[in-house]
Amino acid sequence: MNERVAVEALTEDQARDELGRLADILARANTAYHGDDAPEMSDADYDAFKQRNAAIEARFPHLKRADSPSDQVGADPVEAFGKIRHAVRMLSLSNAFEAEDVVDFDRSIRSYLNLKADAPLAYTAEPKIDGLSLSLRYEAGRLVHAATRGDGVTGENVTANARTIDEIPTRLTDAPEVLEVRGEVYMSHADFEALNARQTDRGQKTFANPRNAAAGSLRQLDAAITKARPLRFFAYAWGEVSAPLADTQMQAIDRLGALGFAVNPLTRLCRSVDEMIAHYRRIEDQRATLGYDIDGVVYKVDDLALQQRLGFRSTTPRWAIAHKFPAELAWTRLDGIDIQVGRTGALSPVARLHPVTVGGVVVSNATLHNEDYIAGRGAKGEEIRGGKDIRVGDWVQVYRAGDVIPKVADVDLSKRPEEAEPYRFPDTCPECGSPAIREEGDAVRRCTGGLICPAQAVEKLKHFVSRGAMDIEGLGAKQVEAFYHDDHLPVTEPADIFTLRARDAENLSKLANRDGWGETSAKNLFQAIDEKRIIPMARLMFGLGIRHVGEVAAEDLARHYGGWAAITTALDAARPAALAHRAADEAAEAERQVAQDEGRRARVSDARNAALAEADIPPRAAEAWADLINADGIGPVMALSLSDAFANDHERAAIDRLVAELTEIEPPESRATDSPVAGKTVVFTGSLEKMTRAEAKARAEALGAKVAGSVSAKTDLLVAGPGAGSKAKKAAELDIETIDEDGWLTLIGDA
DNA sequence: GTGCCTCGAGTTCC
DNA sequence: CTCGAGGCAC
Incomplete structure (x- = not known):
């Protein structure tokens, strides 16, 4: 396989020959695999052949054979990379931009661990490589797969490509039985420039920066191309390990080095924040001469036992932080301001810029957030950019926040054209002309058109098919938009997606005969849609795109109600209470206004209570409402938003039409953790000696328990340390099980 | 009522 | 990735 010609360099004749050969090889491999017990080809080779076949077909679509292996079951040229679920999630890091943020980081760690300010606590500091992260899984010392980070839970299988990288060993000696090594794939400056020169010679497109070049190279369908690209790898972390690597981060890195991985030579142990900052400055000084891109310095708590105690927030570890270098800045001219309309109707201004290079990428658009951001002054009169507003024609300073999202940092008033006028934010929707209203206290202005507004309707549909919702293969944002405007097969609401197949069957002009479509792709689309007729309840709920209801x-x-019927019934029952609460909010707001005008103190809660009393809410409605807003993570704002969506005739009818098309709405998996405290409500009281309060809480929650602050009838378990007072007494009165700290640790198996 | 923390909704470029 | 805002603990 190694002496194969890269797909990019194949002639048409060669490609035709090879497609024939690959069809043959893969067909035989399939027979061998399904017929015998002993497949003649390894999975990795099979994948590599299949990927190469797909890559050649992608370059010469007209050469695709009728018996193409891409069309066989389980093969999909678009999804050439399989998905791999990470055994241990791949998280991102929280960021520090100032030395002060690093001081805060150290302080919060000490507070979490209950360490005094002068107690010894060491951190590692290492350059943050600007590449893409990769997880390598070794079993019995052999590389079994390599996966990109993806969304942190599931990544793409790039094993065949990773195997071609010299700095990634395919075999390890003296490694734990299972070892997931994590690190960064990157390209050096020298290799990047040489690659771009080669690309230019061949008349192919060049890459904007080494990171893009590395990402593009790793995601090649044809591993032969990846092999020809000089990728490198630094190891700096690990996922699942069957035996601990070491006791400290520093030792673990040394161990990875001993196993044959490249580890960054600038990794240092620091014993204070001052030492961390000093090392940051040292690395910053060397940045230009390192020969590869870095975008900051990563600090990690060195002691692995402490790392374990600190654990994780929702998306980041508590024990590490990335100290970013200041963002690169560039000046350019603001050519115009456009308004985009999102699925909630939010009008978002976008700056159209005279293209300028910032941090290795040409930027021509930048977000302007909202009306106040352009005006340079917030709702409460506070200044933004020193109070300077932004006008079309201005010279503006641009940077990429987090090295990604372009933003406008500053305006050069001395270069402002004389005729430039303050930007007038539209008060009607540019897409549908409906009034655009800004609610009191809100930063955003919203189109009031609802689904009448084509922009909102399309964005809502895009959301419906997005990854966290229906996630229909072959039906992305682009296709949905096309179908929305389609004359023969219009899709204007979610239910329409599920009637596509039936409507197409009745149409004279078939989808399969259209440009860009064929028998196979139409068949695949209908099949992918049908697969989603069985959908988890939470995905459906999220997909509806109700404001404030995210993933x-x-x-x-879904967890709270356990089924679709239960939630619709509850929302219908709670409707009178929802209306009464909205009226009460309005009464309270009116009172606040009146009181302000009259210069007296507002009696907001009195006004609210009076309105509620007057509304005379039926008990069943009050109960359903209380149950809803007391559900975990749900408050009055979300509850009202939900109630509105389900009570609105048009919206409800659309939801019901959608549900009628579905086969099954799967109830959520009950969180059946094996821990004895899963699902229990636990209260901690008294002083804890082996852990801090925050730690105990985080640990209990990780095991599926709910931690409450006070003892009530809902409490299942009280963990009482020395000095427990009223809470222990109350627990005794309520006959609630009470144990001490050691008892707790034994119970959860941490003793 | 105040101050975290988490979540939602917005955005760019390849 | 960031900002604003909702939820919730103090």
């Missing part, structure tokens, strides 16, 4: 809230709701 997490949807999951919370």
Whole structure:
């Protein structure tokens, strides 16, 4: 396989020959695999052949054979990379931009661990490589797969490509039975420039920066191309390990080095924040001469036992932080301001810039957030950019926040054209002309058109098919938008997606005969849609795109109600209470206004209570409402938003039409953790000696328990340390099980 | 009522 | 990735 010609360099004749050969090889491999017990080809080779076949077909679509292996079951040229679920999640890091943030980081760690300010606590400091992270899984010392970070939970299988990287060993000696090594794939400056020169010679497109070159090279369908690209790898972390690597981060890195991985030579042990900052400055000084891109310095708590105690927040470890270098800045001219309309109707201004290079990328658009951001003055009169507003024609300073999102940092007033006028933010929707209203206290202005507004309707549909929601293969944002405007097969609401197949069957002009479509792709689309007729309840809930209900809230709701019928019934029952609470909020707001005008103190809660009393809410409604807003993670704002969506005739009818198309709405998996405290409500009281309060809470929650602050009838377990007072007494009165700290540690198996 | 922390919704470029 | 805002603990 190694002496194969890169797909990019194949002639048409060669490609035709090779497609024939690959069809043959893969067909035989399939027979061998399904017929015998002993497949003649390794999975890795099989994948590599299949990927190469797909890559050649992608370059010469007209050469695709009728018996193409891409069309066989389980093969999909678009999804050439399989998915791999990480055994241990790949998280991102929280960021520090100032030395002060690093001081805060150290302080919060000490507070979490209950360490005094002068107690010894060491950190490692290492350059943060600007590449892409990769997880390498070794079993019995052999590389079994390599996966990109993806969304942190599931990544793409790039094993065949990773194997071609010299600095990634395919075999390890003296390694734990299972070892996941994590690190960064990158390209050096010299190799990047040589690659771009070669690309230019061949008349192919060049890369904007080494990171893009590395990412592009790793994601090649054809591993032969990856092999020809000089990628490198630094190891700096690990995922699942069957035996501990070491006791400290520093030792673990040394161990990875001993196993044959490249580890960064600038990794240092620091014993204070001052030493960390000093090392940061040293690395910053060397930045230009390192020969590869870095974008900051990463600090990690050195002691691995402490790392374990610190654990994780939702998406980041508590024990590490990235100290970023200041972002690169560039000046350019603001050519115009456009308004985009999102799925909630939010009008978002976008700056159209005279293209300028910032941090190795040409930027021509930048976010302007909202009306106040352009005006340079917030709702409460506070200054933004020193109070300077932004006008079309201005010279503006641009940077990429987090090295990604372009933003406008400053305006050069001395270069402002005389005729430049303050930007007038539209008060009607540019897409549908409906009034655009800014609610009191809100930063955003929203189109009031609802689904009448084509922009909102399309964005809502895009959200419906997005990754966290229906996630229909072959039906992305682009296709949905096309179908929305389609004359023969229009899709204007979610239910329409599920009637596509039936409508296409009745149409004279078939989808399969259109440009860009064929028998196979139409068949695949309909099949992918049908697969989603069985959908987890939380995905459906999220997909509806109800304001304030995101992925997490949807999951919370599904858990709380346990089924689709239960939630619709509850929302219908709670409707009178929802209306009464909205009226009460309005009464309270009115009172606040009146009181302000009259210069007296507002009696907000009195006004609210009076309104509620007057509303005379039926008990069943009050109960359903209370149950809803007391659900975990759900408050009055989300509850009202949900109630509105389900009570609105049009919206409800659309939801019901959608549900009628579905086969099954799967109830959420009950969180059946094996821990004895899963699902229990636990209260900690008294002083804890082996852990801090924050730690105990985080640990209990990780095991599926709920931690409350006070003892009530809902409490299942009280953990009482020395000095426990009223809470222990109350628990005794309520006959609630009470144990001490050691008892708790034994119970959860941490003793 | 105040101050975290987490979540939602917005955005760019390849 | 960041900002604003909702939820919740103090």
